[in-house]
Amino acid sequence: MNRDKKLKSARLAKAFLPVPLALAMSQPTFAQDKSFMLEEIIVTAQRKAEGLQNAAIAIDVATGEDMIDAGITDMSRLGELSPALSVQSTANGNLVFIRGVGNFTLTPNSDSASAFNYDGVYMARPTSSTGVFYDLERVEILKGPQGTLYGRNATGGAINVIPAQPRLGETSGYITASYGTLEDVDSNSFTTEGAVNIPLGENTAARISASVVNSDPTFKDGTGEEDTRAFRFQVLTEPSEKLIIRFSADYAANDDTGAGITYAGKVEYDQVSENVFYDSNLDYNEGIYTDASQAFRRNTFSLPGATFINDMGPEQYRDNEYFGAHVEINYETDLGTLTVIPAWRQAELDYLSPAGAFPYLQKETDEQFSFEVRLSGSAGIYDYILGAYYFDESVEIDTALNISSIASFLDNEYTTESFAPFARITANITEDFRIVGAVRYSTDKKASKGVTTGGTIFCTNLTMDPAAPCIGAPLFEFAESPEELAMLPAEGAGPNFYTGASPIPMLPDWNIAVSRSDLYLNESLKNERATFRLAAEYDIAEDSLLYASVETGYRSGGFNPATGFETFDPEYLTAYTIGSKNRLLDQRLQLNVEAFYWEYTDQQVSHVATDMDGRTANITENIGESEIMGIELESRFLLTENTLLSANIHYLHAESTDFVYQEPFQGTPPVTGCDSEQAGPVWVVDCSGFDSYNSPEWTINLGIQQTFPIDDDLSLILGLDTQYKSERYLAFQYLDEQYVDSVWRTNAQATLESFGGGWSVSAYIRNIEDERTPNYLNSSPSTNLMITGTSLPRNWGVRFAYSF
Numbered sequence: 001m002n003r004d005k006k007l008k009s010a011r012l013a014k015a016f017l018p019v020p021l022a023l024a025m026s027q028p029t030f031a032q033d034k035s036f037m038l039e040e041i042i043v044t045a046q047r048k049a050e051g052l053q054n055a056a057i058a059i060d061v062a063t064g065e066d067m068i069d070a071g072i073t074d075m076s077r078l079g080e081l082s083p084a085l086s087v088q089s090t091a092n093g094n095l096v097f098i099r100g101v102g103n104f105t106l107t108p109n110s111d112s113a114s115a116f117n118y119d120g121v122y123m124a125r126p127t128s129s130t131g132v133f134y135d136l137e138r139v140e141i142l143k144g145p146q147g148t149l150y151g152r153n154a155t156g157g158a159i160n161v162i163p164a165q166p167r168l169g170e171t172s173g174y175i176t177a178s179y180g181t182l183e184d185v186d187s188n189s190f191t192t193e194g195a196v197n198i199p200l201g202e203n204t205a206a207r208i209s210a211s212v213v214n215s216d217p218t219f220k221d222g223t224g225e226e227d228t229r230a231f232r233f234q235v236l237t238e239p240s241e242k243l244i245i246r247f248s249a250d251y252a253a254n255d256d257t258g259a260g261i262t263y264a265g266k267v268e269y270d271q272v273s274e275n276v277f278y279d280s281n282l283d284y285n286e287g288i289y290t291d292a293s294q295a296f297r298r299n300t301f302s303l304p305g306a307t308f309i310n311d312m313g314p315e316q317y318r319d320n321e322y323f324g325a326h327v328e329i330n331y332e333t334d335l336g337t338l339t340v341i342p343a344w345r346q347a348e349l350d351y352l353s354p355a356g357a358f359p360y361l362q363k364e365t366d367e368q369f370s371f372e373v374r375l376s377g378s379a380g381i382y383d384y385i386l387g388a389y390y391f392d393e394s395v396e397i398d399t400a401l402n403i404s405s406i407a408s409f410l411d412n413e414y415t416t417e418s419f420a421p422f423a424r425i426t427a428n429i430t431e432d433f434r435i436v437g438a439v440r441y442s443t444d445k446k447a448s449k450g451v452t453t454g455g456t457i458f459c460t461n462l463t464m465d466p467a468a469p470c471i472g473a474p475l476f477e478f479a480e481s482p483e484e485l486a487m488l489p490a491e492g493a494g495p496n497f498y499t500g501a502s503p504i505p506m507l508p509d510w511n512i513a514v515s516r517s518d519l520y521l522n523e524s525l526k527n528e529r530a531t532f533r534l535a536a537e538y539d540i541a542e543d544s545l546l547y548a549s550v551e552t553g554y555r556s557g558g559f560n561p562a563t564g565f566e567t568f569d570p571e572y573l574t575a576y577t578i579g580s581k582n583r584l585l586d587q588r589l590q591l592n593v594e595a596f597y598w599e600y601t602d603q604q605v606s607h608v609a610t611d612m613d614g615r616t617a618n619i620t621e622n623i624g625e626s627e628i629m630g631i632e633l634e635s636r637f638l639l640t641e642n643t644l645l646s647a648n649i650h651y652l653h654a655e656s657t658d659f660v661y662q663e664p665f666q667g668t669p670p671v672t673g674c675d676s677e678q679a680g681p682v683w684v685v686d687c688s689g690f691d692s693y694n695s696p697e698w699t700i701n702l703g704i705q706q707t708f709p710i711d712d713d714l715s716l717i718l719g720l721d722t723q724y725k726s727e728r729y730l731a732f733q734y735l736d737e738q739y740v741d742s743v744w745r746t747n748a749q750a751t752l753e754s755f756g757g758g759w760s761v762s763a764y765i766r767n768i769e770d771e772r773t774p775n776y777l778n779s780s781p782s783t784n785l786m787i788t789g790t791s792l793p794r795n796w797g798v799r800f801a802y803s804f
Contacts, residue, residue, distance in 0.1 A: 057144075118163075148551070151440055167205055364398075445526050724743070749764040
């Protein structure tokens with residue numbers, strides 16, 4: 001369908017969006033023999049073009065129009081459209097979980113559990129999803145491991161973002177602009193995107209797209225603002241009937257603060273009550289740089305009349321740039337279609353964010369090159385896809401973390417080289433019955449080289465009042481490198497000693513020692529794994545499909561810049577699925593159902609921890625096994641040619657059947673809701689039996705859309721949608737405070753649209769209930785401070801769109 005010249009029939013079933021159930025929104029079409037029906041969407045999730053209802057996989061789809069109407073400009077709100085998807089938005093990027101499978105970190109020493117693919121190119125770093133959600137054809141969300149066609153790091157699934165491509169012989173385009181405001185926050189937003197398609201002769205066309213997202217701060221301390229700019233240029237040419245070549249280059253940049261956070265409180269271990277939570281009593285949008293937040297921070301770490309913590313230091317910022325270019329070549333041969341995709345991407349990251357109560361700086365350069373080749377064809381009863389994939393990545397990273405009495409620095413380079421041949425064969429046993437077999441063999445080579453440096457201030461005054469140790473002693477100032485930290489001893493030297501008078505009368509003078517530790521990293525590893533898919537598909541009727549499959553996935557191991565946690569192993573997931581896709585009532589009713597069972601072993605979890613030498617680091621551990629099962633029901637019903645009903649019900653039972661990890665022994669037990677036991681120099685924490693984090697048992701999306709034709713060229717479209725998420729844990733420590741209640745959120749929209757003139761005006765309101773639930777609740781092991789980021793409050797706005 002031509003997005004730039006929308007037909008009336010293609011719009012009548014489009015509920016005012018953001019209908020979460022607009023996922024895979026089937027639009028009505030009109031035929032001579034049938035008055036109206038749901039239209040099919042074409043997807044390429046299985047590396048071939050096919051109708052969504054013919055794709056025998058678990059998949060949700062949002063069209064480009066869905067994304068515009070829902071106001072989704074990045075990954076953070078994509079979970080509103082897919083019940084299986086949960087996204088945690090942080091100051092540094094977005095953490096993605098599909099049916100409870102995901103990762104808690106954005107640092108490059110570990111990989112995402114869900115593959116993010118932009119225009120057919122795998123992006124290794126989660127932050128690289130910035131600035132690609134504009135001028136889209138569709139977004140595909142694949143649920144479950146994609147170990148054969150997508151390969152490594154797709155244990156949870158895959159997210160495919162497919163931009164609109166140039167069209168030959170057509171001059172067209174569109175522009176949209178929206179203005180919105182957030183209730184009780186005094187924050188406004190402006191978003192615009194557009195594209196123009198230009199023919200360059202008979203066989204060539206270019207498409208130029210751009211996007212600007214600008215929003216005021218949503219937190220009192222000035223954080224939570226966004227200023228993102230993005231640009232894309234494509235050229236498509238068909239030199240002959242057999243050859244199509246498309247070139248694409250893109251650029252995106254952030255220059256803002258990123259998402260804001262607030263102190264939820266502090267958790268401390270108490271011998272009587274074990275974990276005791278002290279509520280910060282701060283507003284959800286307080287931020288951490290306001291006077292009220294800084295007072296809470298100081299009181300948390302201070303005694304009356306004395307301060308044991310430095311000022312917060314430099315404020316949060318984000319200054320990131322992203323570049324990319326790739327070519328897609330499709331050539332028709334006697335054996336089938338040969339597809340070749342060489343691609344290059346680079347990101348320059350520079351951001352400072354609050355790690356709990358302290359500043360964390362990260363500067364990073366990511367560069368990746370990939371090359372994929374596929375041959376798709378048929379021979380007798382067999383359809384086949386044969387291919388190979390090569391990936392090479394280099395990440396240079398420098399980080400600095402200041403915890404006043406502890407300083408941690410990392411200067412490291414991570415490299416990854418991966419190669420994987422793969423094959424998929426479909427045997428068409430009969431006209432209605434097919435068997436699918438696929439296999440992929442991945443070889444991943446990783447290396448880590450660099451140094452992590454830690455500095456620690458010790459109080460050596462043994463005669464001091466234990467309630468007020470070393471009052472008045474100097475603390476570490478924020479520094480970007482060990483060389484800039486004046487108090488830190490030289491490498492290899494003994495500790496530096498400092499003495500001074502206490503500022504409090506009657507208290508002893510302070511005596512401190514400053515020590516330094518350096519851990520040199522020069523490691524390499526190699527992981528090899530065969531993943532497979534075996535499936536059966538049966539067309540039980542013309543518009544009814546029954547399918548069953550078993551598929552495996554794996555996420556490679558890696559390194560930690562931490563003593564005692566130097567490496568971690570790969571994780572594995574096996575998924576069993578049975579489902580059915582149906583069109584009934586002359587294709588006015590769509591009814592799909594899927595049941596699934598996943599076995600998740602050697603599960604990786606990433607978190608901030610203190611290593612055996614006292615340094616604070618982001619580490620990844622293998623913590624055990626999980627069992628994930630559930631059922632999903634999705635329905636669309638075109639009640640009349642102007643009335644569309646939609647429902648999606650997702651039931652999920654995800655349990656950590658074997659969840660054990662370690663924390664270094666530091667006197668008191670670690671702050672956790674799980675059982676813990678000391679074992680030599682470590683605490684062994686056992687969270688077995690808990691529900692998996694970020695795994696709501698029930699997610700329900702409901703929607704209704706009604707179109708009122710005014711005349712032959714004008715229609716009013718009204719829509720209402722709502723989403724329910726049941727209670728769930730948001731973090732792996734399983735503290736009571738990290739358990740959030742169930743919530744309903746409802747959105748409404750009205751659109752006045754002229755089909756002939758190509759314009760529309762919309763008004764919307766989102767989160768009518770004004771529910772402000774946490775997106776995440778993380779507790780830092782160094783401070784036990786709990787930070788939180790919340791969903792947006794009630795907001796409303798208007799949008800204008802014009803196409804030609």
